Amino acid sequence: MKFPPGSKRIVGTVYVLAMFIVAMDATVLNVALRTISEELGVPPAAAGTLNVGYLVSLAVFLPVAGWLGDRWGTKRVFLSALALFTLSSALCATADQLETLTFFRILQGAGGGLLTPVGMAMLFRAFPPQERARVSRMLVLPIALAPALGPIVSGLIVDQLSWRWIFYVNLPVGIPAVIFGMLYLKEHREQGTAQLDLPGWLLSAPGLALTMYALSQGPLRGWTSPLIMGAGFTGMLLLTLLVRVELRAKYPLLDLHLLKQRLFRYTGLVSVCGAAGLLGMLYVFPLMYQHVLHASALETGLTTFPEAIGLMIASQLVPWSYPRLGPRKLISMGLICTAIIFITLSQITVDTNPWFIRFLLFGVGIFLGQTVGAVQIAAFAQIPPAAMGRASTWFTVQNRLGSAIGMAILSAVLAVAGTTTVTATVTLEPNMTAYRLALLGAAAFLFIGLWFALMIRDADAAATIRKKPISGTSPMAKGPSGSGSESVAKQLDR
Known part of the structure; x- marks a missing residue:
């Protein structure tokens, strides 16, 4: 399947803009956690659930992203995920309770988990192997600049405005990217995509989520904590079973x-x-x-x-x-x-x-x-x-x-x-x-x-x-x- 030059530019533009806000969001919150905990009246350690919820949600939706893109179309899934990420960013900015903010962060994680694999598949389908070195010039925006800008932007926003603006800043990029993609992206759907590997997803989603939870919270709660040990052991057990199931599956997730x-x-x-x-x-x-x-x-x-x-x-x-x-x-x-x-x-x-x-x-x-x-x-x-x-x-x-x-x-x-x-x-x-x-x-x-x-x-x-x-x-x-x-x-x- 060949892509005209214009289509390549569109795919690259939408991908870079989308991944820029996702990558910056991964580092922009850490600097603001203390301020958020003070304003919402919760201990600083409790505010860590905002990152945990995001990571766990990300881990749940990552494995199924490729299948959804192949089955329902990369344009539909990618733009839906980007719209969900952008909308949940706006909702995060309006939250007045930790529980509400955590829920909206989980929605962000779902959008982010779907965006990266589907967007990468779009990118590498559009650009043949001999052109990919040239494409790497623009990938630096989401890979390098966005994570490095996160702490600086967060520090300035928290000092000068309000922590809520660290979520509002996603809107000026996310909304135009969704509109631009709706108007100009072309749909791609793989023919003959098999049914969802349900056993694979039922093992991978909790397996990855529990493993990510144990890895991220172990240093804070202590590696000998019964909760951490239980989550880590269960996660590794599920991932071990996943390997056996996926090697035998006809159409693995x-x-x-x-x-x-x-x-x-x-x-x-x-x-x-x-x-x-x-x-x-x-x-x-x-x-x-x-x-x-x-x-x-x-x-x-x-x-x-x-x-x-x-x-x-x-x-x-x-x-x-x-x-x-x-x-x-x-x-x-x-x-x-x-x-x-x-x-x-x-x-x-x-x-x-x-x-x-x-x-x-x-x-x-x-x-x-x-x-x-x-x-x-x-x-x-x-x-x-x-x-x-x-x-x-x-x-x-x-x-x-x-x-x-x-x-x-x-x-x-x-x-x-x-x-x-x-x-x-x-x-x-x-x-x-x-x-x-x-x-x-x-x-x-x-x-x-x-x-x-x-x-x-x-x-x-x-x-x-x-x-x-x-x-x-x-x-x-x-x-x-x-x-x-x-x-x-x-x-x-x-």
Whole structure:
């Protein structure tokens, strides 16, 4: 199936706008939790249910997203999910009780869980393998800029306006994206889509939800808490049963048979390790910077922002570096350099020049940005269009679990090592050793990813390196409004 150039621009524009607000929403709430808890009259720990509800809802709807897109149409499902996410954002802003706000966050999670896999499937169906390096230039907006902007935007909004505006800011992007998509997106529905794998969904939804809950709440409630142990054990048991069921299913919801493809398997494992390392570092470093170096939340956000700038520059380099170095070398070099930077960050002190720290974080963006771009391009090189929905669902599930695992393990390191120590004068002092160990743990994730990266063969990703499709062959057989929308569309069409 061929897509005219205009259709490609439209798919890319809507995808980037939608994923931008979803990605920023993932980081914008954390800075405002304390203010929200004070205004709603609940303990700060209770406000953590806002993130838990979102993550659990996300985990429930992620597995079924690919099937819904194939069965009911990617345009219908994607725009419905985007509309739900945007509407629930507005409802979150009007909530006056924690229970109401949590319910609306659960609705947001449902929309976000459906958006990512369906949108990714749309994107990679529209752009054939040899064009995907060019597309990576615009993917940096939701991947890099949005998460980095979240804490800065949240800090400014909470200080100057009200926490409710952190949800209202989704509307000026979400509403035009829905309208733009309704007018110009074309529907795509896979012919002959099988019935829903109900046993697979009944196992995957609670299995992923309980596992995500245990990983996210374990550091807060304690890993030996009966609730955490019960949720974690039950979740892992259900996921183990899921593997057995899906391997035997004729039309599985989570197609584990895709892992037989060597390239998809190893790029997926690299993605899991990369997400664990990066999200873990972005969790640990701001805590260290505020707790040990006594910086404010806004200062911390501005200090980490160079990482996003580096990622944006990296996205412009990937179309040049990817075909010249190949995925194996590019991914490996990025992981090695980023791991070295993480190790260097673990050694900073109060006397370290802040600009040196910003330079290191800029380097994280440059090197890991190219790794992330190369992984996304190479992963789907051998996936046929008919399987794109299932492949994007599985890839997204892996990423989410990788992020949760990274934050959970590094949080456990902080808890075991202790972030404060008692001095001889019986005062509490920040324990720099705990943060250093956690940052070294983030580097360890990247070294594990490096081992998987060395298993990648460039020959398997030849379709994404080739500049032009072979003559007489359909490119897809070898296998991503206002002035802002127009700007995105023009850049995607270059």
